[in-house]
Amino acid sequence: FSPLARIPGPKTFALTKFKLAYEDYKGTRTRKINALHHQYGPVVRIGPSEVTFNSTSAVRAIYGAGSGFERTGFYHMFEVYGRKNMFSFATTKQHGERKKLFAHAYAKSAMLKGQNAQMVEQKVKLYMDLLERDGGKSEIFSTLHYFSLDTITEFLYGSFGKTACLEGQRQDCALIGDIIDIARRKLSWYAVHFPHFTEWLYSRTGVTGCIAKRFYPMQMPTTYSGIRLHALKATQKYASASASAKASTSALISRLWSHHHSQKPNGLDDLDIASECADHLLAGIDTTSDTLMFLIWALSRPENRQFQDKLIEEVCNIPEDSLDSNAIPKVENSDKLSYLDAVIKETLRLYAPLPGSEPRSLPTATIIDGYTIPPGTVVSISPYALHRNPDVFKNPMKFNPDRWLDPCANLAEMKKWFWAFSSGGRMCIGMHLAMAEMTTLVAAIYRKYRTTPMGDFDTVSPGITGRYEVFYDDTCSRMREHECQIEFTPH
Ligand code: HEM
Numbered sequence: 001f002s003p004l005a006r007i008p009g010p011k012t013f014a015l016t017k018f019k020l021a022y023e024d025y026k027g028t029r030t031r032k033i034n035a036l037h038h039q040y041g042p043v044v045r046i047g048p049s050e051v052t053f054n055s056t057s058a059v060r061a062i063y064g065a066g067s068g069f070e071r072t073g074f075y076h077m078f079e080v081y082g083r084k085n086m087f088s089f090a091t092t093k094q095h096g097e098r099k100k101l102f103a104h105a106y107a108k109s110a111m112l113k114g115q116n117a118q119m120v121e122q123k124v125k126l127y128m129d130l131l132e133r134d135g136g137k138s139e140i141f142s143t144l145h146y147f148s149l150d151t152i153t154e155f156l157y158g159s160f161g162k163t164a165c166l167e168g169q170r171q172d173c174a175l176i177g178d179i180i181d182i183a184r185r186k187l188s189w190y191a192v193h194f195p196h197f198t199e200w201l202y203s204r205t206g207v208t209g210c211i212a213k214r215f216y217p218m219q220m221p222t223t224y225s226g227i228r229l230h231a232l233k234a235t236q237k238y239a240s241a242s243a244s245a246k247a248s249t250s251a252l253i254s255r256l257w258s259h260h261h262s263q264k265p266n267g268l269d270d271l272d273i274a275s276e277c278a279d280h281l282l283a284g285i286d287t288t289s290d291t292l293m294f295l296i297w298a299l300s301r302p303e304n305r306q307f308q309d310k311l312i313e314e315v316c317n318i319p320e321d322s323l324d325s326n327a328i329p330k331v332e333n334s335d336k337l338s339y340l341d342a343v344i345k346e347t348l349r350l351y352a353p354l355p356g357s358e359p360r361s362l363p364t365a366t367i368i369d370g371y372t373i374p375p376g377t378v379v380s381i382s383p384y385a386l387h388r389n390p391d392v393f394k395n396p397m398k399f400n401p402d403r404w405l406d407p408c409a410n411l412a413e414m415k416k417w418f419w420a421f422s423s424g425g426r427m428c429i430g431m432h433l434a435m436a437e438m439t440t441l442v443a444a445i446y447r448k449y450r451t452t453p454m455g456d457f458d459t460v461s462p463g464i465t466g467r468y469e470v471f472y473d474d475t476c477s478r479m480r481e482h483e484c485q486i487e488f489t490p491h
Pocket residue numbers: 086087088099152279280281283284285287288291352353354357358359420421422425426427428429430431433434
């Protein structure tokens with residue numbers, strides 16, 4: 001008998017991994033896992049060798065510093081140009097060695113002031129200009145992607161690869177076409193559940209290649225090809241620049257370059273650097289822009305007007321000396337606004353842009369929440385389920401930023417269950433950059449505008465692509481993927 005036999009859960013899931021794979025295929029995995037936790041409790045067996053948890057003790061045991069848990073093969077799909085990077089390294093040692101090369105560049109102190117803060121404020125100004133050019137009517141799924149793409153490309157590559165979507169550069173704007181291609185969900189499903197078959201299928205050439213094409217989950221060019229090519233060209237441009245040109249930027253690529261093998265024995269090669277930067281690029285686009293989209297959409301809904309009013313009041317009280325020369329709130333001051341912080345937390349609670357399971361495994365046996373977990377078992381937790389625990393978040397499906405400021409609420413407990421950026425050694429490294437972008441843009445928008453949904457977006461939820469799923473507001477009966485129409489009216 002496997003020790004996992006003691007763990008509650010549906011018998012069919014314990015018998016075959018294809019039961020969960022079928023949920024993935026239907027795009028219902030995360031919601032199904034949440035429903036299973038409601039039915040069976042905080043520990044549920046969801047596969048012959050897979051268990052999902054929903055408790056803060058399990059968060060500490062699995063993701064806490066020094067837990068020894070490693071990322072599973074699921075993360076292979078984040079390798080770029082055939083090279084591993086911080087996201088896809090399985091072992092703590094490899095991961096730690098890579099992370100220490102640039103972790104300081106992502107520190108909060110590096111985001112609040114200085115060059116990065118000025119860069120973010122400048123992108124916010126460009127976004128405000130775009131809104132004005134568009135007459136206050138905006139399809140914000142796209143325009144917020146332009147904002148996050150322009151910001152992260154400048155942060156990573158400086159002038160060697162920054163995009164200019166907000167200034168209307170068409171070729172750069174076209175890069176988000178990679179993101180809206182819904183076939184990428186199908187390809188992710190094949191790559192995770194049938195990795196060898198998928199690799200074999202795409203490597204066919206000649207006559208078999210022509211036949212294989214008919215069975216491709218996603219036609220060539222596949223997932224993120226345009227963005228990956230852009231990232232590779234930026235790295236090549238940097239690599240071939242003169243030493244003085246290289247020294248002219250403090251972008252992340254220059255920090256990585258100081259560990260290039262031309263600078264240090266056993267250092268990184270060009271492709272290692274290209275893969276690392278491309279991975280941060282991919283991690284920093286949708287996450288930030290999808291959160292901003294849900295935040296603006298949720299505040300725009302008629303039933304949430306009171307929350308928008310409170311936010312407007314707070315940001316209109318930002319003193320003049322906390323604005324930059326373009327009248328954009330400075331990053332360091334936007335960071336201190338408590339109602340804005342509550343609005344962002346509540347958005348990330350209900351609409352975490354990475355809501356699904358974060359799978360890990362340990363090469364040795366262990367005990368979690370009283371159950372023996374054999375070596376190699378895949379264990380995971382999802383922000384989606386943690387954030388919907390009704391014992392912690394009263395009326396969990398309701399968007400209510402006030403809950404984060406309620407003196408009667410158990411705030412310490414709520415903060416423990418808040419897990420949008422993950423936790424431990426492998427938590428999101430880009431959190432402070434994302435927060436700088438979100439606080440400053442939202443403060444600038446609501447200082448000037450009131451927002452309302454356009455068309456049927458008062459009742460239709462916008463939808464975003466998760467790994468194999470579409471996420472939207474569960475309380476809406478209708479959803480439209482990759483679109484959100486909002487009107488910005490000066491107040
Ligand atoms: C609202 C915005 C964001 C959210 C909610 C978010 C969330 C997350 C989460 C949940 C993880 C862990 C994923 C897992 O283990 O499966 C993660 C990892 C990561 N994120 Fe973010 N992220 C955001 C923005 C960004 C930005 C702007 C960057 C820019 C570089 C970034 C870079 C990364 C990287 C490189 C990792 C891997 C960290 C590691 O393995 O040590 N993220 N993020």
